Amino acid sequence: MARRLLLFLLLFFVVDIYFYQAIITLTDDIYIRVAYWLIDLLLIAGMIVLFVAGRRLQHSQRWLTGLFTVLLSLAIPKLLTAPVLLLEDLTRLFRGFPPRNIYVSELVLFLAIAVLLTVIFGLTRGRHFYKVRKLTLHFADLPAAFDGFTITQISDIHVGSFTNQKEVQKGINLANAQQSDLLLFTGDLVNHAASEMDRWISAFAQLQAPYGKYSVLGNHDYGDYIQWESQTAKIANLERLKMVHKEMGFRLLLNESDQIEKEGESIALVGVENWGKNGFQQYGDLRKATASLPTNIFKVLMSHDPSHWDLVSEDQEQHIHLTLAGHTHGMQFGIELFGFKWSPIQYFYKRWAGLYQSGSKYLYVNRGFGYHGLKGRIGMWPEITVLTLKQRR
Template sequence: MAKRLPLIILLWLGTDFYFYQVVQTLVSSGTLLWCYWLIDLLLMAGIVAAIFVQRGSRMQQTLIAWLMGLMLLAFVPRLFSLPVLLVEDITRLFRGFPPRAFWVSELTLAIAAIIFLIVLFGITRGRHFYRVRRETILFPDLPEAFDGFTITQITDVHSGSFTNAAGVQKGLELVNAQQSDVILFTGDLVNNQASEMDRWIPAFAGLKAPMGKFSVLGNHDYGDYIQWESPKAKSTNLARLKEVHSEIGFRLLLDEAITLQKNGQSITLLGVENWGKGGFHQYGDLKKAAAHVPDEAFKILMSHDPSHWEGVTLDHHQHIHLTLSGHTHGMQFGIELFGFKWSPIKYVYKQWAGLYRREGRFLYVNRGFGFLGLKGRIGMWPEVAVITLKQK
């Protein structure tokens, strides 16, 4: 991200200069024109302040969250409205570049206003605008007793970002309303510290599933992104977080496997510690988790980072039928309409949201229950995934 920052700033300022032509066309007040650039100056000052605030501190996290929201409000509406100006400029090129048409500037401003309201909704209400996403996956070797077996998956809670108890409870009630056989949580319970979960333990302990609740760790759960006073303090924090999983009723799988039994038949649930590409730690060990699992067993793997699927799982000597991941959040920003989906995160992760299949093996990437950095979601709404296993 640091390498891309100059490009992001250049794109941001470039759209500002281009959109300024709309403002100049519609506004004659010099004061209002100066206010246009004052917004950019204040945001730049905020970015500088965020760089010098203590890394990982509560103040830095709050400042970054506010900056991300304000930058999106300032940048995204302009970006989506600029194609109108571009089309006009192409026609002006053949007309000797006359002054901009007043109505074109009005249309551009109207589009920007609509996008502004959408972004504003995402920032203010989108963080708890939970959506249930359903997938039915067919397997030829699924044990008959598990035909119709249902999984509710949540991931990336990031409890340290929560402030609205009613909003969180709404999401948890939606999870319980699915009445699935199991609930699986695929990592990032906290942002950095186990104590972030203290006030939320009773709420998450209320999740119910007849065949159990199971979980794995995500990259944020290890406390790798803040400064600790000592290595012991860091290890104590991780130990406490593991206790929290137990207190909310989740069986934490640390490079291990368990068997789920139903009517004399079984499937295997595996869980690995976090393993990711692109600079993320690779703690997880699939070989260790599957060491005592029969080759013929039907296997479901919980692995936080979807890059583990291509990096390790597909090449594993045993057939892993279904992998459940999270991590990407769908970048908390994107477009999903009528089967089309797009987010900038697709240029970082090949598998970033939804269902993927390769050689009879499936991966489902959940868009996440919570949020981090940006205190909201725009287009990529928080997700409760319900997966039904069926015999082919």
Template sequence: MAKRLPLIFLLWIGTDLYFYQAIQTLISSSALLWSYWLIDLLVIAGIAAVIFGRRSSQQTLIAWLMGLMLLAFIPRLFSLPVLLVEDITRLFRGFPPRAIGVSELTLGTAGVLFLVVLFGITRGRHFYRVRRETIYFPDLPEAFDGFTITQITDVHSGSFTNAAGVQKGLDLVNAQHSDVILFTGDLVNNQASEMARWIPAFAALKAPMGKFSVLGNHDYGDYIQWETPEAKRANLARLKQVHGEIGFRLLLDEAITLEKGGQSITLLGVENWGKGGFHQYGDLNKAAAGVPDDAFKVLMSHDPSHWEGVTLEHHQRVHLTLSGHTHGMQFGIDLFGFKWSPIKYVYKQWAGLYQNKGQFLYVNRGFGFIGLKGRIGMWPEVAVITLKKGTAGK
């Protein structure tokens, strides 16, 4: 990421300079023209403060810098095609002065996008959406026809500050009245203590057939410096206790059986396993050991890269895998069945439902947030998955 920073900075400044041409076409006041660069100056000052400032205040400052950069960059970037189309036509017309109407359209487009970004970084973090999927399986046990799963993931409790906002999401989870609640990792950003304030709220989640969880990459404390290895191990041990205190059965490379009407399905949970430099703690072989080959299996695995990396080629068929991890990058377009986010260029499976060889993967966009203290277009998610016996469309 550090190697890409100069390129990102050049793209950001270059976009601002190009967009500035529309500003100059419409505004002659030098004071207003200077104010255009105010956000850029604030971000540059913030970067200097990060470099030379105190470490204890850097996380908050970095979050503010990300918000300011997005407010400056996104509206300008996505309105530039209007100017670009005009420049293509100007190329064949001897580059006459810019049309006022085109510049007005550019600024209007940027203004709308500015409001969207502003909503995302102020209210988007708790703008929870329920997403529903019904998945059909010919070999689903009859007693589980219509069985419902509510999945949440990537809580990142260390980022929460608004108790009312968090409670809004938790109330939405309980309102689904699903048979089970499954949590697929990243309860904290780094430290188990981040959950202390939120234990009573999460303990109030209810499901008649239980609540189950796995660990995500952030839960191991791998991203901060610990005084001793023992302190890091103690933190993880405490986090495992927290899962119990909020009423979740933490699955660590193991399987349990859910029984209903004299029939059963198997719920598997693996520790975090990811590609791209992430630790590969999880062991699906260990989790599935002793599970009958013909058992109907639902797997909780935090990182979706585990699905293609391990699960699809496993000797035992896993009917449904539930993952998270990507957050949909907390930025993108997700409307009317169309979805896009820059994260798609990193993860092949990054949000929603995927199918391969009769096996399904659902990637949840995440309940919480980290880094950017907001969500822009990629809203926090409560997923409700209904298992149905049969074939889709029949």
């Protein structure tokens, strides 16, 4: 943790020096120049003090998170506009390094302000800026009765991060407004403890779908990221969380399957426990979950972590037609414009947001309904997915 914090602060300082070149090109006012560095130094010093003090200071973690958020808000505009200065330097290299062009520096400052406003929006309104993403998927072997069948997927609620019940209710209402046949939740209901759901059970119980509501567990649902007073308490927490799913009207699939019947035909809904790479739990057992299913039945798999698709389900003996995942949140930060998609999470996960295809198999990675860690979403808005299944004729 300490090493990562130091690396972040070092990167921030390097980018800061580079962005400062645009500031000194535009003004020689000593007060502006001093204020530029004073703000950064106070933020960095505050973070170091709080990190070193740790639990000795009351609410130190909350203050540390707050300062980190402010620092990140200032760093992102500088980081994203630095390439413009770098491009100018490449041209200056072949021109004997003349003074910087004032218009380039003005452009950099304008872009930085625009990015900063986007960041501020993301940290205030962006966390509940719900987007409905609709896709139609075609399958050659989809039963005729399910031609046009709709599925609403939500994922990564992280209810322990929520503070505004009115805004969350908007997301719930929006999900219900899609009037899908089936509603699926792909894990991470809480941040750590089942008790986080106490005030939210009735709200999420409002979610409705005529063919049922199903869910699976995500990595956060097992309570692995906090210290419990005993192993018994941790086990009791997980059992309570399973009951919460039932109280909300969801059927929780734990390495098991169910069949959805319509007009005498059926498709299989499969749900596995969390299975992830890079140290995440690998409780999921796809072989067990599909053991009782006919080989040729159409299958929809709910698996929280998309790495499970790459490493397990894509090459599973039984053909999995559609896999629904979440987990990545799109890192709650990125750019999606005119078909272009980028987020730092793509350097850690091969499949991290949206639709992926391998032959006749599909994976959809939901960007998440809630948020965790970063108290907002910047460019990677919370998502409600609506998938329509169609026969390929």
